[in-house]
Amino acid sequence: MGLFDSGRPFLQALPGEDRRALLALGVPRAYEPGEAVMREHDATSFVAAILAGWAAVSVETERGVRLILALRGVGEVVGDQAAIDHRPRSATVTALGPLQTVVVPGDRFRAYLAVRPAATVLIMRQFSSRLRASDGERRALASERVLQRLSARLVELAERTGRPVEGEGVVVDLPLPQQDIAAAVGSTREAVAKALRLLRDQGVVRTAPRRFVVCDVELLRLLAEGRA
Missing domain, CATH: 1.10.10.10 (Winged helix-like DNA-binding domain superfamily/Winged helix DNA-binding domain)
Incomplete structure (x- = not known):
């Protein structure tokens, strides 16, 4: 159970050359407090690398209640799941305060992973860590x-x-x-x-x-x- 990813943030864990290459694929984008970076069920596939600020990852339950799953901060990438599997967004990401990001189109992100094995390994570890965290969260909510x-x-x-x-x-x-x-x-x-x-x-x-x-x-x- 946890609001935060374990280990170093994705961008910080990347080798310097890989990090610079990823950021060069996108464009800077700033978000105001409360502004949605991406919304649950949307068909968009871009990823956002966070350079400054905090964002909340949330979902709507069947009863219409908002549930915050995680907080993402400097050095982390959000939106990677939809970029990889081409499916609708699984959660909404909202800026908690002023948020500075670099937005990378999904097709560019996929092409980047195809030639950057270190980045691919880190993304796989991130998926695994978040899956374990969601399992722990379900146990905590139940008990x-x-x-x-x-x-x-x-x-x-x-x-x-x-x-x-x-x-x-x-x-x-x-x-x-x-x-x-x-x-x-x-x-x-x-x-x-x-x-x-x-x-x-x-x-x-x-x-x-x-x-x-x-x-x-x-x-x-x-x-x-x-x-x-």
Whole structure:
């Protein structure tokens, strides 16, 4: 279970020559906060390499509820699955804040992989990692309480995007409103608000609009593991 890919981002893991070759195939494109980079079910096949900012990968459930599957940041590529298998988009990718990308047409991306074995291996590893993560996510949704899932998400965000501030804790400034946190947990906004209130009352976290502070990372980690 995880919002983030394990290992180094795709662009950073590429050899320098392969990275420059890929970026040369596309054009720069900036997205405003909340703007969709690609939409679920669309027939487009371009990929977007993220140079700055964060994007959320989400799907709509059968009940019309938005579920955030992952967050993608600098050095990562989104849209590669549709570029490779020629099928409609499996998810929507939305800019969380200002997002800078290089957009590469799908046919160019496929041709690039055909002559760049190192890139192909990295894409295969990425597919495998994301498949394992989705399996873990299904298990978590079936077996874990909202408080446990929320704690796990907050630990991830603190470890991957937070900055330690002396006397405060780990500050996370990622622009995730409470409804997006609920979508990342896979629960209702009301249930997540109740769990957040419990964490605040116990002094584990502090919250503010589009920001939170983890005051006790170790306790939060124990909650995420179901041991507290």
